[in-house]
Amino acid sequence: MTINETNLQFRLAARPVGMVKDSDWQQVSEPVREPADGEVVVKVLYLSLDPAMRGWMNEGKSYIAPVGIGEVMRAGGVGVVVASKSPEFAVGDYVQGGTGVQRYWVGPAGDKRHGFRKVDPKLAPLPTYLNTLGMPGMTAYFGLIESGQPKAGETVVVSGAAGAVGQTVGQVAKQLGCRVVGIAGGKDKCDFVVNQLGFDACIDYKGGSVKDGLKEHCPNGVDVYFDNVGGDILDTVLTRINLKARIVICGAISQYNNTTPVKGPANYLALLVNRARMEGIVVFDYADRYHLGIAALGRWMKEGKVKSKEDIVQGLEHFPQALNMLFEGKNFGKLVLQVAAE
Amino acid sequence: MTINETNLQFRLAARPVGMVKDSDWQQVSEPVREPADGEVVVKVLYLSLDPAMRGWMNEGKSYIAPVGIGEVMRAGGVGVVVASKSPEFAVGDYVQGGTGVQRYWVGPAGDKRHGFRKVDPKLAPLPTYLNTLGMPGMTAYFGLIESGQPKAGETVVVSGAAGAVGQTVGQVAKQLGCRVVGIAGGKDKCDFVVNQLGFDACIDYKGGSVKDGLKEHCPNGVDVYFDNVGGDILDTVLTRINLKARIVICGAISQYNNTTPVKGPANYLALLVNRARMEGIVVFDYADRYHLGIAALGRWMKEGKVKSKEDIVQGLEHFPQALNMLFEGKNFGKLVLQVAAE
The missing domain is CATH 3.90.180.10 (Medium-chain alcohol dehydrogenases, catalytic domain)
Structure with missing residues (x-):
């Protein structure tokens, strides 16, 4: 050979x-x-x-x-x-x-x-x-379900909504009966997650105020926030969380290339006021159950309910x-x- | 009358x-x-x-x-x-x-x-x-047990250690079999929580580096951090947390009189790296069980195990x-x- x-x-x-x-x-x-x-x-x-x-x-x-x-x-x-x-x-x-x-x-x-x-x-x-059937899908599926613990009827917000993890987070949350609001950069990405992936709404952070967008599209506040970006967007979402909200820290792409210190969430005391939780996740922790995530996402993809x-x-x-x-x-x-x- | x-x-x-x-x-x-x-x-x-x-x-x-x-x-x-x-x-x-x-x-x-x-x-x-038998005691007892979830053998760190909540947090954690390290301002307060309240160690943040103190007194890292102060001390503890650590946000006394924005925890991505959790608590949530907290603390006080x-x-x-x-x-x-x- x-x-x-x-x-x-x-x-x-x-x-x-x-x-x-x-x-x-x-x-x-x-x-x-x-x-x-x-x-x-x-x-x-x-x-x-x-x-x-x-x-x-x-x-x-x-x-x-x-x-x-x-x-x-x-x-x-x-x-x-x-x-x-x-x-x-x-x-x-x-x-x-x-x-x-x-x-x-x-x-x-x-x-x-x-x-x-x-x-x-x-x-x-x-x-x-x-x-969807790889690491980003597993991150989205297990991070959302295990740490975010969304319940039907709750409002789930996800940043990096058109990205690898965000697209699946939003679609899984829709399957679970949640109201889903994305945050993404640009009209094309926002139109895509709403029109193609079935999100209820998407806030274009480049085109307007995230704060105003959250007020408009999350009239009942935010129950689960799945954060891929950190920085100002995390801080803004913190001002709109509900009692017992769950914030999933999956990443902080806005901070990875910083040469100055990471910007910590100045509004973290919203966790206290709302008895809310912020938890970090790493996909490898779910490795012994990837087959379950792949089976669920594969079935939804086959049924046309989740797109990639x-x-x-x-x-x-x-x-x-x-x-x-x-x-x-x-x-x-x-x-x-x-x-x-x- | x-x-x-x-x-x-x-x-x-x-x-x-x-x-x-x-x-x-x-x-x-x-x-x-x-x-x-x-x-x-x-x-x-x-x-x-x-x-x-x-x-x-x-x-x-x-x-x-x-x-x-x-x-x-x-x-x-x-x-x-x-x-x-x-x-x-x-x-x-x-x-x-x-x-x-x-x-x-x-x-x-x-x-x-x-x-x-x-x-x-x-x-x-x-x-x-x-x-101890009032709000601070209830805050300490329920916040530590319900949100901190300390297990015997784990290391619990508490800031404001000589304060109303901190003193009871540390003493309850000792009753649960934990290693307890306080953070307080001044030698008198530190001596008090170690010699009178039975903490394993106490770091005087006015007298030296909190980082060095944590290295010395928490050789196995930090499993539970009960935070009453926020600011730099929270950020420093975040650098020493263990996998699946629990951070209880009870207060942020260092930030309450700020005229500038609150200093958010720049090291919050330690939550991600360690799959750790940060949760806010408010004592009123436990009101229907205060009698249980009072009974437990009252018994320990009577037995001389918890001091006030x-x-x-x-x-x-x-x-x-x-x-x-x-x-x-x-x-x-x-x-x-x-x-x-x-």
Whole structure:
């Protein structure tokens, strides 16, 4: 078995300060090595680009070790097995796992850190396995249900509404009988989540006041706020929460490239006044139940009740610019980098 | 029945900006009126001075209506019934309730807003009914147990450790088998909570670095943080919390007199990294179970396992200065104003 191909890797060259610069990356080309016994070679087709990746590039204690300088950048991907010396995977199997930002992944098939599992391209398009049926979908499904605990009739607000996690949060909340109000940047994104995904309303934070939007669209206050952005929007929503409200802290994309300290929520005493709760979530905590989330979301997708939108950028060489799109609010739907044709 | 006495009231004259000034109060003297049918006259003996009172003086939505301009300042007190036209209370009964900042309270015995109930001066000294067996004790007991949910062996940190709520939080946590570390201002307060109340350690935030203190005294991290102060101390504790930590937001005394916006917790993303929770509490939510809290704390006090410390200032005329002691960190134990001799 000879893999006569060249791998291209994006390795972390320096810890970024503020927005990631091209010079923070090192591109390395080298031949794809032969798999040893028990190993597979996965040709990467799609890579998931996520706000969390910015955090993995920083030093310091977090929920996962930082990517080391000189290491291949961590990323989830979908690919196809092109060589196998493992009984677990056969050539031609489509798999999802921690491929990293490169053209080929070579390693032990059962490597827990990378967690490869087979996916079925007939059940759903491959990019969906990086979105609704992947980490963002699991984050949305379990974060909303377990931490947000929405009840039918309650009002759920979600920021980053057109993004990977936000789109699924809102659609799941609709399935649970909630009033759903999104917050997103731009009329196109707002129209999309209302007209295509069935949100009850969406507030365009670039086009007007979030405070006024919340007053208009959440006449009964906010029971659950699923926060992907932090910053001023979190502070504004805090002024409208109800008694016993639940705030799910999933991310803070507005703060990830700060070179000044993170802006803490100045209105956090609204938690006291309203006996409300703010809780952080990390998707890995639900790993032993992903199959349940995938089953529920897969069923809703099949029934047309939950839709999936990806924003697919072509070409591994555009990885640095594509990643920064997330922090400029330029992606529309789950951002996916296509590395090779299916 | 003639009450030949003069009442002295402190009424709110203006909404304070920053620290409360003498000119924010209006002192009014007038004869004590006769009780009508169903009413009682309570002679106030002790008044509870609490950080929350500062919040009641501000306009705006909160967990309780603000005190109106021209109204007697709201306060809890202990007094003795000196005249009664109600079958509920007899002359000589000692009672606890919402007396307001004045020498005499006259009103319907069963008035829900003021919630008078009899207390037994033989079971505990009267000021105790404004401390461990009163609102601060109930806040500590239910806030810690219901929101903090400490388990034996866990580390509980409490700020304002020598204050009314803090002293009871720490002692209850010790009864539950926790390691208890206080944060207080000054060596005297720290020595007191360690040597008299049995805390495992106490960090003097005026005498050194809270961060270093937490490293030294919480080698296994922080599982529960009961926050009475907010500001920098909250932010520092957030850097030391454990996975699934619970942060109880009871108050933010460092922020109540701000003329600039409240300082939000810049490190709130520690909640995400640690899948931790921050929840606000208000004591009134536990009103239907106060009797259970009083029974538990009363038993521990009788057994010598929980102690009660009050800082008693003499004289209603010193109310404005006494209230400000809270915000200057000058009180040592629960601050009580003695209005009349027992």
